Amino acid sequence: MSYSISIERTSALKQKPDFSQLGFGKYFTDHMFIVEYDDGEGWHDARIVPYQPISLDPAAKVFHYGQTVFEGMKAYKDAEGKVALFRPFKNLQRLNRSNDRLSIPAIDEGLALEALKQLVTIDESWIPTEEGTSLYIRPFVISTQAALGVSPSEKYLFMIIMSPVGAYYREGINPVSIYVEPQYVRAVPGGVGNAKTGGNYASGLKAQEEASDKGYSQVLWLDGVHRKYIEEVGSMNVFFKLADKVVTPALSGSILDGVTRDSVIQLLKYWNIEVEERAISIDELVEAYRNGTLEEAFGTGTAAVISPVGELNWQGERLILNGGQTGPLAAKLYGFVTGVQRGAVEDPFGWLLKL
Amino acid sequence: MSYSISIERTSALKQKPDFSQLGFGKYFTDHMFIVEYDDGEGWHDARIVPYQPISLDPAAKVFHYGQTVFEGMKAYKDAEGKVALFRPFKNLQRLNRSNDRLSIPAIDEGLALEALKQLVTIDESWIPTEEGTSLYIRPFVISTQAALGVSPSEKYLFMIIMSPVGAYYREGINPVSIYVEPQYVRAVPGGVGNAKTGGNYASGLKAQEEASDKGYSQVLWLDGVHRKYIEEVGSMNVFFKLADKVVTPALSGSILDGVTRDSVIQLLKYWNIEVEERAISIDELVEAYRNGTLEEAFGTGTAAVISPVGELNWQGERLILNGGQTGPLAAKLYGFVTGVQRGAVEDPFGWLLKL
Incomplete structure (x- = not known):
């Protein structure tokens, strides 16, 4: 099965941070993935676009009723420069279990995996290679319907953003x-x-x-x-x-x-x-x-x-x-x-x- | 004590909905209140502006770690057209108790009350008067720092939006x-x-x-x-x-x-x-x-x-x-x-x- 993901590349690549001073989740790559959900229409308009702010109505349910889920996973580059994801299927399956618990419609795991692959490939130069570093990947879903009734949202965004991260502990692991x-x-x-x-x-x-x-x-x-x-x-x-x-x-x-x-x-x-x-x-x-x-x-x-x-x-x-x-x-x-x-x-x- | 709240009035008033068909939290008034918080600076730039979308980094903590609080209160207009708020101090005190539990810096309750008064006054024409109707007021705080570490945000928005609402039950109250x-x-x-x-x-x-x-x-x-x-x-x-x-x-x-x-x-x-x-x-x-x-x-x-x-x-x-x-x-x-x-x-x- 093939998935249709449109791609808009950034016209101005960001300057990369010092990869030896990354910390955790502070810097974000050049692109992000986004797909929208509307009741009756399902998930639609999957796209990779330049990393950018999102604009939401102040009544969007995510701001009031916490109807959100997320995942955390990592991509790595080996000594030959080959890129790999660590157990992405497990994370996508858990994302859908979280969705179910939070009354959020299921994500197409095939689409999400394809999005992951394409996004990581496009921003491959952001994968740090120093020991203990990696590219942290954050898929997440937020509820965006502008309505204050306490009920599941009729609109959502599923997004993937990525951040190069340092070793959690600078010298390997410390207690x-x-x-x-x-x-x-x-x-x-x-x-x-x-x-x-x-x-x-x-x-x-x-x-x-x-x-x-x-x-x-x-x-x-x-x-x-x-x-x-x-x-x-x-x-x-x-x-x-x-x-x-x-x-x-x-x-x-x-x-x-x-x-x-x-x-x-x-x-x-x-x-x-x-x-x-x-x-x-x-x-x-x-x-x-x-x-x-x-x-x-x-x-x-x-x-x-x-x-x-x-x-x-x-x-x-x-x-x-x-x-x-x-x-x-x-x-x-x-x-x-x-x-x-x-x-x-x-x-x-x-x-x-x-x- | 006086509070400085700047006011930008909308140049195009919205068309009001049919006040006999309001439902709950579906329509929003012409203006909203917003004040920002940054670590080291405190709450700043309090302002009433036209109701509008807000733009946030996709890494904003509110989208990931649910660090939010809110309140719900109502304004009413009596038979003489006089406007009143129902027990607003109780709600603002509770807001600060919620803030404390969620590791969010306290709001200045005096500023929040002044904002409430000014906002309700500016959008007074949105207060419905039919029995059972009211102007529902939604103060809320969201965490806006763009960072994926799990820790309290260093940046917040406190906002107030308002929605004319119908009788919760059309004919008074029903079991x-x-x-x-x-x-x-x-x-x-x-x-x-x-x-x-x-x-x-x-x-x-x-x-x-x-x-x-x-x-x-x-x-x-x-x-x-x-x-x-x-x-x-x-x-x-x-x-x-x-x-x-x-x-x-x-x-x-x-x-x-x-x-x-x-x-x-x-x-x-x-x-x-x-x-x-x-x-x-x-x-x-x-x-x-x-x-x-x-x-x-x-x-x-x-x-x-x-x-x-x-x-x-x-x-x-x-x-x-x-x-x-x-x-x-x-x-x-x-x-x-x-x-x-x-x-x-x-x-x-x-x-x-x-x-």
């Missing part, structure tokens, strides 16, 4: 200190915690700010019902190494089904390391820490890939993990996954989609 | 049928359920759609922890008349502190009707229904003021309230509150701010 959040709750079963929608991120800002004031990088979220089971760390999934096995919270409905989470589980099984997806209480972790079996903790997500945890603060008790250093398992996972991503390590799972 | 939601959850303590932020509304759309497919207007939300305590009805607070008293859920942290809720509680006390703010389980309501003491239920909110419930469907059992008709208490409350609002009934509480 972060995490505050186990006793007061605020991210999501609860029956809510939208397993959808990638703006409200989940807005609701976490306050806890993140307060943890930061206490000297912590992020919070570890506990579940909203029992206030004791582990959910996510910041906006990442989380794993714990307990002696001879690795545990991670099961997909309970209130946490995100992370693509990196899935990749890490696949990889652990490939390495014959036992991995359990199940409920994990903070009490279990504290006990494991005290008896010396909590060896490592790390977050997983598209932005940082693997983010080792050096400390957990639970009600004032500081649990220092692996001496506050990056653990061997986190380092091995980081090396393998980022190696596959940049084409330096063989890809046994077919994760890369080469363009 | 609605409500589906008691067993699966989806609106909010949970520790989350943002008590803030007026977009994500709370986005997360309710799916349940609302599914209830609608079953023939119900709205859902009655149960709490997310025990799944049995009453929270809200649709996007309104909810009250129940149980024999000789009225009960409404206490402000537990997961429901909105409604201005109409507060007005109704004040009024019930003024009428010497006992009112309790406390936890109410669905089991208690079912039992009260069965023994004949659940006499009425109604929602309260700015849009509909009082919305009587004619039926509650709980797990297939249909609880028909007051024979499916508007109950006497709901009717009396509706008559009094809307009477005060349009200047036809004396205002014993000082609810109206006359312009």
Whole structure:
């Protein structure tokens, strides 16, 4: 099947930033993809155009009722200059699951993939190649109908923008200190915690700010019902190494089904390391820490890939993990996954989609 | 204290819609208010300008991370043509409580009130006078910094737009049928359920759609922890008349502190009707229904003021309230509150701010 995507190239390419000082999500490439939805007409007018502001009525539903979804994925360039996307199908499938939860009409995943390929190809010169850098890709849907009734929008925009990003941690990976959040709750079963929608991120800002004031990088979220089971760390999934096995919270409905989470589980099984997806209480972790079996903790997500945890603060008790250093398992996972991503390590799972 | 608000009047007034066919939030007045925020500079450039689209970078945080808050309030014109706002201070105070929860810098409530007064005065000809109609006012804040890091925005817009709205129910008030939601959850303590932020509304759309497919207007939300305590009805607070008293859920942290809720509680006390703010389980309501003491239920909110419930469907059992008709208490409350609002009934509480 072929998709019709019109292309308008920019007449003035932007000056590129210093690729050794990128940070995260600060600079955007020369072009963007956009396709519109109207009730009765479906998705229409798919196009790649110069990166530019969008103009919306101030009554557009996105400004009032938060009916949005998004995805995050990355493109890489290998040593030979070949471009690849990391598991884009997983992200597009999840985008449609998020759409369904937020009452947004489904995207044609074939069209979205074609748009991704064309957009990345057009802005290929924006893919940084320094170790740890990549081209971050942000597909997102916003509701644009200008009407204040609380109901699903009759109009949407699906867009893709792209940003060259630096290594999340300048020297590879470094452990972060995490505050186990006793007061605020991210999501609860029956809510939208397993959808990638703006409200989940807005609701976490306050806890993140307060943890930061206490000297912590992020919070570890506990579940909203029992206030004791582990959910996510910041906006990442989380794993714990307990002696001879690795545990991670099961997909309970209130946490995100992370693509990196899935990749890490696949990889652990490939390495014959036992991995359990199940409920994990903070009490279990504290006990494991005290008896010396909590060896490592790390977050997983598209932005940082693997983010080792050096400390957990639970009600004032500081649990220092692996001496506050990056653990061997986190380092091995980081090396393998980022190696596959940049084409330096063989890809046994077919994760890369080469363009 | 005086506030500097520049005014640019439109050069082409819009044609007004048929004021007998307004619906809700479909038409917008000739002007809008806007003020910008930048970190380090604070709120600046307050202005009233012709109603117009706004232009934002596609990376603006509002499109990705849902960092938004809003308010809803109304202006009325009495029989002599005098204009009044209903309890605007309450809404502006709540706006700042929502801002705090969403890590948005506080608005100057004095500036916002002055903006409201000037904007309503300029667009006074848009205030409909037919019974049940009003000018709906929508203050809102959106995060506009173009950056994909998950952190509070460094830039915001605070805007006020206005829409002439019809009677929520064409012939005064009519009872609605409500589906008691067993699966989806609106909010949970520790989350943002008590803030007026977009994500709370986005997360309710799916349940609302599914209830609608079953023939119900709205859902009655149960709490997310025990799944049995009453929270809200649709996007309104909810009250129940149980024999000789009225009960409404206490402000537990997961429901909105409604201005109409507060007005109704004040009024019930003024009428010497006992009112309790406390936890109410669905089991208690079912039992009260069965023994004949659940006499009425109604929602309260700015849009509909009082919305009587004619039926509650709980797990297939249909609880028909007051024979499916508007109950006497709901009717009396509706008559009094809307009477005060349009200047036809004396205002014993000082609810109206006359312009």
